[in-house]
Structures are given as structure tokens and as C-alpha cells.
Amino acid sequence: GxxxxxxxxxxxxxSGTSVKIECRSLDFQATTMFWYRQFPKQxxxxxxxxxxxxxxxxxxxxxxxxxxxxHASLTLSTLTVTSAHPEDSSFYICSARDLGGTTYNExxxxxxxxxxxx
Amino acid sequence: RKEVEQDPGPFNVPEGATVAFNCTYSNSASQSFxxxxxxxxxxxxxxxxxxxxxxxDGRFTAQLNRASQYISLxxxxxxxxxxxxxxxxxxxxxxGKLIFGQGTTLxxxx
Numbered sequence: 001g002x003x004x005x006x007x008x009x010x011x012x013x014x015s016g017t018s019v020k021i022e023c024r025s026l027d028f029q030a031t032t033m034f035w036y037r038q039f040p041k042q043x044x045x046x047x048x049x050x051x052x053x054x055x056x057x058x059x060x061x062x063x064x065x066x067x068x069x070x071h072a073s074l075t076l077s078t079l080t081v082t083s084a085h086p087e088d089s090s091f092y093i094c095s096a097r098d099l100g101g102t103t104y105n106e107x108x109x110x111x112x113x114x115x116x117x118x
Numbered sequence: 119r120k121e122v123e124q125d126p127g128p129f130n131v132p133e134g135a136t137v138a139f140n141c142t143y144s145n146s147a148s149q150s151f152x153x154x155x156x157x158x159x160x161x162x163x164x165x166x167x168x169x170x171x172x173x174x175d176g177r178f179t180a181q182l183n184r185a186s187q188y189i190s191l192x193x194x195x196x197x198x199x200x201x202x203x204x205x206x207x208x209x210x211x212x213x214g215k216l217i218f219g220q221g222t223t224l225x226x227x228x
Contacts, residue, residue, distance in 0.1 A: 034216075041220075042220060043122075043205065043218040043219055043220045043221060044162065044205070044216075045218075046215055046216070046217075049215070091159070093161050093162075095216075106164065107216060109162055110161060111161050112159075112160065112161045114159070
């Protein structure tokens with residue numbers, strides 16, 4: 001099946017620093033990738049839709065200047081959490097839609113990045 | 119009202135038990151439904167799609183009730199390895215986005 005990787009898998013940083021998370025589709029191309037955030041005991045919440053070659057579309061309540069998304073190629077999207085604060089500590093998960101897949105709606109999830117801001 | 123609602127549980131059942139989870143959705147125009155499984159500190163993984171006619175995959179049966187706007191997941195002969203959080207997912211019809219429920223936690227005890 002399609003494989004999506006994320007790097008790093010976990011990160012601990014000081015308040016005020018910026019953290020970059022990478023999401024890669026390893027064996028397929030994805031014009032669209034999605035970024036989710038999951039707080040403990042809560043559901044995954046879509047933060048933004050990342051489109052290759054164009055600006056990301058952010059969900060209501062998500063600050064685009066704080067969560068910078070770059071989708072530079074068909075296999076890579078990055079999420080940068082700028083000036084991170086403890087309330088940004090969460091599990092960040094990306095997913096990608098396989099262009100060549102037969103199931104249009106199926107998204108493949110990366111393993112997630114656990115961010116802890118001290 | 120949340121777009122997708124689930125009872126968070128936890129459901130604690132003995133091995134071999136049959137357990138059922140329900141999920142309700144608010145948008146009657148929704149067309150596609152899924153159950154995902156998420157293990158602790160891991161990403162969600164697709165368990166099965168939910169079809170109008172209902173579908174079965176081994177010990178797992180998914181059903182859709184459009185009139186009442188709910189979907190269900192039945193697990194028969196529970197195994198210890200079934201312990202996880204089960205996420206109900208609905209495709210938002212006008213955007214194609216995945217909308218996740220909070221998840222229902224299942225603990226299967228020996």
C-alpha cells in the first residue's frame with residue numbers, strides 16, 4: 001500500500017522557537033496533502049489542505065502565519081510551527097491522497113509527529 | 119452539535135465478547151463513511167469502508183442507517199489485539215474533507 005513518512009517522529013523544543021515537520025509520500029505522487037492536529041483524547045482536527053504549487057487552504061481558526069505550509073513537490077509538504085508555545089504541543093499528522101489510486105477518497109496517513117513545547 | 123459524534127467509552131469487554139459501536143453524523147448529504155483504527159500514539163489506519171448495504175470483513179461488520187444518520191461497527195469474538203480507539207470518519211460531501219469523530223476506546227481483557 002501507499003506509504004507516507006513524517007520527520008521528525010517527535011520533537012521537544014523551547015517556547016518561542018520554530019519547528020519544521022516534513023511529510024513525504026514515498027511511493028506515490030500527491031497533489032494534495034492534509035495536516036491534522038490531535039490533542040489527547042480528542043479527534044483529529046484538520047488544520048489545512050496543502051496543494052502542490054499553490055497556497056494552502058486553512059481551516060477556520062487556524063492561523064496561517066503561525067502554521068506555515070509549503071508543498072514544494074508532488075511528494076513533499078512541510079509544516080512549520082513558528083514561535084511555538086506550550087499550547088501548540090500536540091500530535092501532528094499528515095495524510096496524502098494517491099493521484100493514481102482507485103479509491104478517490106482514501107487518504108494515507110503518516111506516522112505522526114509528537115511536538116512538546118517547554 | 120458536532121458533525122460526527124461517538125461515545126468515547128471506554129468499552130471494557132472480555133476476550134471473545136461481541137461489541138458494537140455507533141456513530142452519528144449531522145449532514146444528511148454525506149455519502150462516504152469509514153471506520154479507522156488508531157492505536158495509542160500512532161496514526162489512524164483504515165479499518166473498513168461502510169457501504170449502504172452493509173459489509174463484513176472477517177469478525178468486523180459495518181452498517182449504515184441513512185434514515186437515522188448513524189453507522190455502526192460490530193466486532194465479534196474480540197481479541198486482545200482489538201484493543202484500540204475506533205474512529206468514525208465521514209467525508210464532507212461538498213469539500214471531500216475527512217471529518218473524524220472523537221473515537222471510541224475499546225479495551226479487551228483476558
